[in-house]
Amino acid sequence: MRGTMDDALAIRKCREGEGEAFRHLVEQYQSQAISHAVAILGNREDALDAVQEAFLDAYQALGRFDLARRFYPWFYTILRNRCYKLLATRGKREASGLDAAELLAATTCQRPEEVLSLEQALSELTPEERELITLKHLDGLSYGELSERLEIPEGTVMSRLYHARKRLHEKLTRRSTKSI
């Protein structure tokens, strides 16, 4: 709750011309934003560019932001647009083999190579599929929240999630077959 009140106060100050107040929002959400951008773009370098541009876009649009809403879901739409715009102009970087996981964290229950293998399989999905799967499983969003965040009907969420998971399973199976 305190975080939400600070966001609203920061936005009010930005509207009054205190650019420094925007720092609160940047520092509050930059890590989350990078992570979400990596999920779409597939690499950290492009994600950093997209996040910076998205924060600038958000600053310009703060005058239109409804203070009754939470900041990050609104910002996510801006970030998402920036990511897909970057993909359209730069194209997908050639898959050069991941040295380290950029999307998934190492956990105590899994070996690092297992996490890397899963991330490599995820990298072979389309950006839309990867975005959907990571929002569902890493952020725990419900179908309703996904529908709102991605601006698609819940039935479409269900269908896309089904197909994305199927494709991921095929990628993982192919990898485990190759490694035998």
Add this chain to the structure above:
Amino acid sequence: MSDPNCESVCMAAMAMADGYKPPLSPDEVRSHLAVCASCRLEVERLRAVMKLLDAQERRAHSVQVWGQVEGRLREKQVAGNRSFGWRPFFLMGLLLVGFKAIEFAPQWNVGMLFRLLPVLIAATVFGYIRENPFKINLELKLEGE
């Protein structure tokens, strides 16, 4: 009532595992899975993928983008501050109208130097706002950029 196809059953089973209420009822899904081995296998595979993904965590990125964002915001602010609006041009217009009024007064012989005054006024105004009126803007920006 037609039997639901395999894809819609598998999709519905997956959605129910996600806590979502699909178009097919749980009874329809259960009835189909009871008789369709390939769908049971498919649902098992999907559950395995879901379980694997649920065990993952997002990697935290420790980055600081405020420096770059702040720099870009400052650039935009400087560019905005250089916009003087309509005042210099209104003043220039007033001076030029005043000049014309003096020029048309028949009893005043203003001389050649006085006739150069409009050029001097325009040069002063553009010099003050640091703009070249003859500059052609070669930067083409698409709408929305």
